[in-house]
Amino acid sequence: MGRARARLGALYNAGMSTTIPILQTLKAGCAACSMHQLCLPMGLEDADIERLDRIIGRRRRLARDEALYKAGDSFRNLYAVRFGHFKTYQVNAAGEAQITGFQMAGDLLGMDAIGAGRHHCDAVALEDSEVCEIPFANLEELFGQVPALLRHFHRLMSSEITREQNAMLLLGNMRAEQRLAVFLVNKSARYAARGYSPTQFALRMSREDIGNYLGLTIESISRLLSRFRKLGLVQVDKREVTLLDPARLKAMAAGTEQCKPMA
Amino acid sequence: MGRARARLGALYNAGMSTTIPILQTLKAGCAACSMHQLCLPMGLEDADIERLDRIIGRRRRLARDEALYKAGDSFRNLYAVRFGHFKTYQVNAAGEAQITGFQMAGDLLGMDAIGAGRHHCDAVALEDSEVCEIPFANLEELFGQVPALLRHFHRLMSSEITREQNAMLLLGNMRAEQRLAVFLVNKSARYAARGYSPTQFALRMSREDIGNYLGLTIESISRLLSRFRKLGLVQVDKREVTLLDPARLKAMAAGTEQCKPMA
DNA sequence: CGCGGAATTGAAAATACTCAAAATTAGTGG
DNA sequence: CCACTAATTTTGAGTATTTTCAATTCCGCG
Numbered sequence: 001m002g003r004a005r006a007r008l009g010a011l012y013n014a015g016m017s018t019t020i021p022i023l024q025t026l027k028a029g030c031a032a033c034s035m036h037q038l039c040l041p042m043g044l045e046d047a048d049i050e051r052l053d054r055i056i057g058r059r060r061r062l063a064r065d066e067a068l069y070k071a072g073d074s075f076r077n078l079y080a081v082r083f084g085h086f087k088t089y090q091v092n093a094a095g096e097a098q099i100t101g102f103q104m105a106g107d108l109l110g111m112d113a114i115g116a117g118r119h120h121c122d123a124v125a126l127e128d129s130e131v132c133e134i135p136f137a138n139l140e141e142l143f144g145q146v147p148a149l150l151r152h153f154h155r156l157m158s159s160e161i162t163r164e165q166n167a168m169l170l171l172g173n174m175r176a177e178q179r180l181a182v183f184l185v186n187k188s189a190r191y192a193a194r195g196y197s198p199t200q201f202a203l204r205m206s207r208e209d210i211g212n213y214l215g216l217t218i219e220s221i222s223r224l225l226s227r228f229r230k231l232g233l234v235q236v237d238k239r240e241v242t243l244l245d246p247a248r249l250k251a252m253a254a255g256t257e258q259c260k261p262m263a
Numbered sequence: 264m265g266r267a268r269a270r271l272g273a274l275y276n277a278g279m280s281t282t283i284p285i286l287q288t289l290k291a292g293c294a295a296c297s298m299h300q301l302c303l304p305m306g307l308e309d310a311d312i313e314r315l316d317r318i319i320g321r322r323r324r325l326a327r328d329e330a331l332y333k334a335g336d337s338f339r340n341l342y343a344v345r346f347g348h349f350k351t352y353q354v355n356a357a358g359e360a361q362i363t364g365f366q367m368a369g370d371l372l373g374m375d376a377i378g379a380g381r382h383h384c385d386a387v388a389l390e391d392s393e394v395c396e397i398p399f400a401n402l403e404e405l406f407g408q409v410p411a412l413l414r415h416f417h418r419l420m421s422s423e424i425t426r427e428q429n430a431m432l433l434l435g436n437m438r439a440e441q442r443l444a445v446f447l448v449n450k451s452a453r454y455a456a457r458g459y460s461p462t463q464f465a466l467r468m469s470r471e472d473i474g475n476y477l478g479l480t481i482e483s484i485s486r487l488l489s490r491f492r493k494l495g496l497v498q499v500d501k502r503e504v505t506l507l508d509p510a511r512l513k514a515m516a517a518g519t520e521q522c523k524p525m526a
Numbered sequence: 527c528g529c530g531g532a533a534t535t536g537a538a539a540a541t542a543c544t545c546a547a548a549a550t551t552a553g554t555g556g
Numbered sequence: 557c558c559a560c561t562a563a564t565t566t567t568g569a570g571t572a573t574t575t576t577c578a579a580t581t582c583c584g585c586g
Contacts, residue, residue: 090428092436093517093518094517094519098431098432098435098436100428100432111421112421113421114417114420114421115419115421115422115425116421116422116425120425120428140414143406143413144410147403147407150403154377154403154420155378156378157378157417157420157424158374158375158376158377158378158379159378159379161375161378161420161423162379162383164424164427164428164431165353165363165375165383165384165427166353168353168363168427168430168434169353169355169363171434171435171478172361172434172475172476172477172478173355173359173361173475175573176573176574206532206533207532207533208532208533212436215435216574217574217575217576218532219533219534219535219574219575219576220573220574220575222533222535223534223535223574225533225534226534238533238583254357255355255356255357255359256357438541439541439542469564470565471565480542480543480544481564481565481566482542482543482544482566482567483541483542484565485565485567486542486566488566489566489567501550501565
């Protein structure tokens with residue numbers, strides 16, 4: 001986690017993480033963004049989307065393993081993921097990390113920093129990604145003029161609270177097997193909401209990240225995936241996952257069914 | 264948890280949970296409330312506190328074990344705790360609960376319901392308590408007129424996210440001993456912030472509730488408390504706790520120190 | 527072709543859980 | 557106010573799930 005060094009120069013070099021002029025020119029705004037049904041502009045009228053567009057800052061591209069922000073950075077912007085995937089994690093006094101979430105296109109990053117005016121987790125790209133920078137001060141101004149925007153923002157923050165309460169439920173009283181089922185079913189639903197296949201998708205994160213997020217070790221994740229595979233619940237090829245029995249997985253996620261390790 | 268029936272008629276009868284006329288008359292508003300430095304009106308000017316006062320609904324008293332709201336209830340109000348203590352918990356498909364937080368005077372309840380317009384956890388009084396009902400629709404109106412209020416509200420929601428991320432860290436990668444240390448140190452800090460002793464306070468919740476919150480069993484909590492007691496870290500009498508070695512407890516909470524069970 | 531990170535698998539160990547019983551405390555009714 | 561009953565807490569013994577440690581294997585990439 002903390003030891004993950006940015007592997008620059010894979011597809012993008014360090015310079016790419018700053019704004020690319022040609023993209024600025026091509027910038028089409030929220031209305032044209034495929035995520036505007038999920039993201040901050042959701043439900044806004046065209047005129048209001050326009051106003052939102054005007055305050056949105058530059059786009060930022062991040063190479064895999066590059067940090068969008070780090071704990072301790074002062075808070076100025078929220079970020080909307082345009083494409084790619086991120087993880088956010090907190091590091092405790094002993095230097096161990098806990099991943100608190102995985103974010104994908106349409107998700108908003110940085111809301112936890114509003115309270116203290118300072119980020120207290122790291123946000124790192126899991127693959128080459130792009131975000132919209134949303135200067136929070138400007139957004140606050142706009143809230144006064146676009147009530148629908150404010151209301152949606154509150155819904156987003158509230159949903160973030162709900163998401164984390166669900167994570168507490170998972171970490172607090174589910175067995176390993178159920179945790180992984182919940183994880184897979186969740187990912188499935190999130191891809192479905194974005195128009196992708198609910199049964200076939202790529203995990204963007206390492207087994208270690210999954211384990212960390214679910215409060216388990218990498219070995220446990222590996223063993224569980226093997227078990228799920230042997231039971232015909234999933235098909236796994238590297239990070240490509242196919243859910244072969246979504247119904248059973250959902251039942252396991254709900255806790256109404258379980259699977260024993262085979263003899 | 265789910266089986267806890269409201270034990271009415273202890274100090275207050277069922278009728279007390281509705282508004283008591285004499286209290287309405289005596290109602291002095293936020294400015295006079297001892298919690299206004301921590302609660303929603305924090306940092307507001309007198310004139311704005313006045314405006315906030317005008318939208319605040321009735322006060323509600325709750326007897327021990329009485330529910331302020333239940334999962335599924337439609338969301339209309341936020342609640343500010345005036346005195347007493349609450350727990351919020353979510354129930355999963357299998358009927359098991361996970362306590363997601365303990366709230367005390369000055370805390371705001373219900374923010375997680377804004378997103379869906381519906382509560383998805385139960386909030387239950389741990390002792391006889393009182394809350395201010397804050398109609399959210401009115402609060403939203405006021406946001407447009409009192410920017411400082413909106414800003415503080417955002418800080419509160421954001422802090423709620425932060426709190427839950429810390430809970431994830433706790434549940435995801437701390438051992439039992441460290442979890443309990445964090446719990447005690449947290450309580451200590453929260454009482455200190457309210458002007459009470461940081462070293463001596465009453466736990467308002469059962470061992471079962473503590474265990475549930477920390478992702479441990481009641482037996483583990485009991486054993487850990489015994490161990491802490493034998494090591495001279497705390498003194499425990501029923502639910503009365505005295506922190507005898509706060510420094511050591513803080514070190515344990517931070518993960519820089521640990522204590523083995525004695526031979 | 528070989529290096530290195532990531533993932534898998536196995537065996538042993540540890541932490542926390544379950545089950546059970548006893549002790550203590552709180553609540554209820556006489 | 558006391559006694560009885562129910563609920564909560566404590567403690568013990570045995571167990572289970574998950575971790576830890578270790579050894580391979582797999583794969584991408586130079």
